[in-house]
Amino acid sequence: ESGERKAKVEKMFGFMDAFLKNDSFSLQKDILDHVEYTVARSRFIFDDFEAYQGLSYSVRDRLIERWHDTHRYFKKKDPKRLYFLSLEFLMGRSLSNSVINLGIRDQYADALNQLGFEFEVVAEQEGDAALGNGGLARLCACQMDSLATLDYPAWGYGLRYQYGLFRQIILDGFQLEEPDYWLNFGNPWEIERVHVSYPVKFYGTVEEEGIQGQTIKVWIPGETVEAVAYDNPIPGYGTRNAINLRLWAAKPSDQYDMESYNTGDYINAIMDRQKAETISNVLYPDDRSYQGKELRLKQHYFFVSASLQDIIRRFRDDHNNFDEFPEKVALQINDTHPSLAIAEVMRVLVDEEHLDWSRAWDITSRVFSFTTHTVHVEALEKIPVDLLGNLLPRHLQIIYEINYKFMEELKSMIGQDYDRLSRMSIVEEGAVKSIRMANLSIVCCQIVNGVSKVHLDLLKERVFKDFYELWPQKFQYKTNGVTQRRWVVVSNPNLSSLISKWLGTESWIRNVDLLAGLRQHVSDPDLQREWKMVKKVNKARLAEYIETLSGIKVSLDAMFDVQIKRIHEYKRQLLNILGIIHRYDCIKNMETSDRRKVVPRVCIIGGKAAPGYDIAKKIIKLCHVVAEKINNDADIGDLLKLVFIPDYNVSVAELVIPGSDLSQHLSTAGHEASGTGSMKFLMNGCLLLATADGAIVEIMEEVGADNMFLFGAKVNEVPALREKGASLKAPLQFLRVVRMVRDGYFGFKDYFKSLCDTLEDGKDFYLLGYDFASYLEAQAAADRTFVDPEKWIHMSILSTAGSGKFSSDKTIEEYAKHTWGIEPCKCPF
Ligand code: 7GP
Numbered sequence: 121e122s123g124e125r126k127a128k129v130e131k132m133f134g135f136m137d138a139f140l141k142n143d144s145f146s147l148q149k150d151i152l153d154h155v156e157y158t159v160a161r162s163r164f165i166f167d168d169f170e171a172y173q174g175l176s177y178s179v180r181d182r183l184i185e186r187w188h189d190t191h192r193y194f195k196k197k198d199p200k201r202l203y204f205l206s207l208e209f210l211m212g213r214s215l216s217n218s219v220i221n222l223g224i225r226d227q228y229a230d231a232l233n234q235l236g237f238e239f240e241v242v243a244e245q246e247g248d249a250a251l252g253n254g255g256l257a258r259l260c261a262c263q264m265d266s267l268a269t270l271d272y273p274a275w276g277y278g279l280r281y282q283y284g285l286f287r288q289i290i291l292d293g294f295q296l297e298e299p300d301y302w303l304n305f306g307n308p309w310e311i312e313r314v315h316v317s318y319p320v321k322f323y324g325t326v327e328e329e330g331i332q333g334q335t336i337k338v339w340i341p342g343e344t345v346e347a348v349a350y351d352n353p354i355p356g357y358g359t360r361n362a363i364n365l366r367l368w369a370a371k372p373s374d375q376y377d378m379e380s381y382n383t384g385d386y387i388n389a390i391m392d393r394q395k396a397e398t399i400s401n402v403l404y405p406d407d408r409s410y411q412g413k414e415l416r417l418k419q420h421y422f423f424v425s426a427s428l429q430d431i432i433r434r435f436r437d438d439h440n441n442f443d444e445f446p447e448k449v450a451l452q453i454n455d456t457h458p459s460l461a462i463a464e465v466m467r468v469l470v471d472e473e474h475l476d477w478s479r480a481w482d483i484t485s486r487v488f489s490f491t492t493h494t495v496h497v498e499a500l501e502k503i504p505v506d507l508l509g510n511l512l513p514r515h516l517q518i519i520y521e522i523n524y525k526f527m528e529e530l531k532s533m534i535g536q537d538y539d540r541l542s543r544m545s546i547v548e549e550g551a552v553k554s555i556r557m558a559n560l561s562i563v564c565c566q567i568v569n570g571v572s573k574v575h576l577d578l579l580k581e582r583v584f585k586d587f588y589e590l591w592p593q594k595f596q597y598k599t600n601g602v603t604q605r606r607w608v609v610v611s612n613p614n615l616s617s618l619i620s621k622w623l624g625t626e627s628w629i630r631n632v633d634l635l636a637g638l639r640q641h642v643s644d645p646d647l648q649r650e651w652k653m654v655k656k657v658n659k660a661r662l663a664e665y666i667e668t669l670s671g672i673k674v675s676l677d678a679m680f681d682v683q684i685k686r687i688h689e690y691k692r693q694l695l696n697i698l699g700i701i702h703r704y705d706c707i708k709n710m711e712t713s714d715r716r717k718v719v720p721r722v723c724i725i726g727g728k729a730a731p732g733y734d735i736a737k738k739i740i741k742l743c744h745v746v747a748e749k750i751n752n753d754a755d756i757g758d759l760l761k762l763v764f765i766p767d768y769n770v771s772v773a774e775l776v777i778p779g780s781d782l783s784q785h786l787s788t789a790g791h792e793a794s795g796t797g798s799m800k801f802l803m804n805g806c807l808l809l810a811t812a813d814g815a816i817v818e819i820m821e822e823v824g825a826d827n828m829f830l831f832g833a834k835v836n837e838v839p840a841l842r843e844k845g846a847s848l849k850a851p852l853q854f855l856r857v858v859r860m861v862r863d864g865y866f867g868f869k870d871y872f873k874s875l876c877d878t879l880e881d882g883k884d885f886y887l888l889g890y891d892f893a894s895y896l897e898a899q900a901a902a903d904r905t906f907v908d909p910e911k912w913i914h915m916s917i918l919s920t921a922g923s924g925k926f927s928s929d930k931t932i933e934e935y936a937k938h939t940w941g942i943e944p945c946k947c948p949f
Pocket of ligand 1: 253254255256257259407408455493494499571600792793794795796814
């Protein structure tokens with residue numbers, strides 16, 4: 121840099137320092153300034169929400185400063201960058217997480233205090249950013265936190281939905297969905313970039329043109345929509361780095377269709393233009409099966425096209441040879457949702473940059489990597505050819521061409537095995553001819569990742585068996601992880617301080633391996649006492665929440681037993697409810713003298729059902745009718761309570777997890793790709809009651825099977841058990857509780873009939889009947905342990921101590937090394 125420019129830069133750094141100071145007086149002044157000038161409320165009277173806004177805008181200033189410095193530094197160093205493409209990011213709240221990562225939480229709390237506000241109360245004013253469904257989306261949020269913290273030069277790309285995941289309302293025990301129009305009161309965490317916008321094109325035709333003796337394909341699109349960037353800075357912990365999550369919103373394009381205006385139909389022409397905005401309006405709420413809908417496909421391409429234009433523009437700023445593209449760019453596709461990006465890169469390289477096909481393919485296949493998040497074949501995206509051909513005619517041609525070349529190559533390797541060829545083809549023939557996006561992704565990517573060891577095995581043996589046999593080296597796994605910043609430091613500050621005290625350092629917040637150091641203190645009575653105290657305080661907070669929600673008073677001496685996650689048949693919330701009915705039934709039939717031996721429980725269930733998922737909705741209703749009965753049975757008292765927590769989301773999880781004793785992860789073995797909820801509970805010292813599925817198998821290896829309550833059929837036993845079907849006789853206790861539901865013991869007899877039918881001999885696909893006996897045994901073991909508090913605390917401490925492997929920091933380091941090939945790029949302070 122020239123001397124003059126350097127001096128200017130230095131002067132700017134000086135100014136920054138003068139503007140943004142973090143002493144209490146400066147912070148107070150900044151908050152008040154924002155209340156007065158940004159929020160436009162009087163600094164003399166403002167409420168908690170306005171204090172939240174003023175505070176957040178002042179945090180945002182600090183984020184922006186770091187964000188600028190980070191990007192300036194990345195630009196100067198020009199490292200290989202990771203671009204993380206995902207249609208969903210479940211960020212939750214930002215305030216607490218940001219101030220903790222910036223290292224100024226206490227200063228802010230103090231400043232607020234001086235102004236007459238309380239940090240916790242103000243932080244509660246923030247709504248969740250719920251731009252995602254469940255595990256896949258929250259995983260991305262955790263990974264962004266780790267990417268920033270570990271100083272990786274990464275960008276996240278996603279969509280800025282106006283409506284996030286629906287809010288769950290419970291009316292008479294039934295789920296209703298209410299739209300989440302979350303941007304109503306503004307969003308201090310985003311920066312609108314009106315100047316960063318790209319045209320995205322749809323429809324039209326493909327024509328051939330001759331250029332210098334070659335025919336090339338030219339796409340003449342029929343509709344243009346503008347994508348505008350909204351940037352969300354993601355601060356790392358203990359570093360100056362703040363990376364960017366860039367979300368796209370659709371706006372009408374300025375490229376007027378003069379003709380429609382000139383026809384005099386001005387109003388209708390405007391209305392048509394306005395329709396463009398609907399593309400990024402709403403998040404699809406079903407994480408269960410893929411349905412080929414035009415709007416969804418439009419969302420995907422809108423996202424892919426805008427992101428790639430942005431990425432390629434950045435690459436072109438410093439490079440002009442696309443052969444360098446794979447050295448500077450890693451493109452991660454999060455599940456298949458962004459996989460149209462493969463066809464889009466090919467289109468740009470071949471049609472716009474005029475590279476020949478094989479060179480373009482070589483480049484494309486070296487930049488992409490793909491992670492799959494499911495074992496369920498129904499969840500794999502298949503796009504009907506008619507739909508794709510109409511919306512993106514050139515992309516369909518490109519995919520056909522990729523497939524043609526792949527099929528030729530495959531034939532030369534495996535011969536004329538037509539069954540196998542048709543299974544592996546990217547194009548599925550059949551009633552509805554369609555494109556298999558997973559096959560496209562596997563064919564293109566050099567690395568395909570699963571999300572746990574078990575998941576990888578299932579990919580190899582079942583889901584992608586043919587591909588594994590062809591290209592074993594492509595298949596890897598990176599066990600999922602969660603960020604200890606949000607899931608311990610933000611959500612469980614008491615535990616966090618306790619851990620730091622006993623480890624003698626806060627370094628575990630960045631270097632999670634240190635957690636293992638708790639093991640050496642596990643038998644120390646002081647630690648045990650303090651550990652117990654922290655749990656008690658968290659339980660009290662949760663109990664208060666439950667009382668406000670439902671009016672139910674719960675005993676803090678009871679075991680808080682929790683299952684929170686999306687409602688799915690495979691996650692078997694139904695098994696939990698049937699277990700609760702069984703417990704209730706046993707207590708009812710006990711001699712009074714025996715009741716003293718019963719371990720009191722507060723059973724907590726929470727989760728959303730996809731709006732069109734009938735059986736899942738019935739499970740929610742069943743939970744409510746059972747709760748109604750039990751909670752109002754004076755005979756039962758504190759021995760058993762059942763609470764359904766409505767509208768489960770990230771911030772509810774932050775409250776519930778620290779306050780639970782036991783958490784349940786009941787998926788039929790072979791169905792949960794990984795599971796990440798279990799990791800959050802584990803870090804918070806909750807004991808797990810679980811099947812040996814997904815990442816639980818690895819958790820077992822870390823904390824030891826004797827520190828958990830395991831039950832149920834194993835992954836490799838499940839297929840044979842299913843084959844046996846009707847001849848698997850369910851135990852009597854199981855038949856009895858199902859009969860109670862069937863016979864209307866809890867009411868709604870007709871309504872629950874179809875739910876009970878799924879449990880009949882031979883139809884019980886998820887093996888609830890088969891696993892019931894061992895489930896009850898595991899529950900009994902949990903009870904026996906709970907009455908030995910010392911043992912329980914011991915196991916609890918060992919759970920936290922063994923949770924280091926399940927930090928997303930670990931996952932990200934693995935991806936950086938073995939998949940993306942990126943290095944840290946730490947912005948100097
Ligand atoms: C989830 C998986 O169900 C869960 O096991 C895993 O931990 C998580 O992804 C993160 O890898 N999958 C989804 O949320 C999902 O929507 C459909 O999958 C493709």
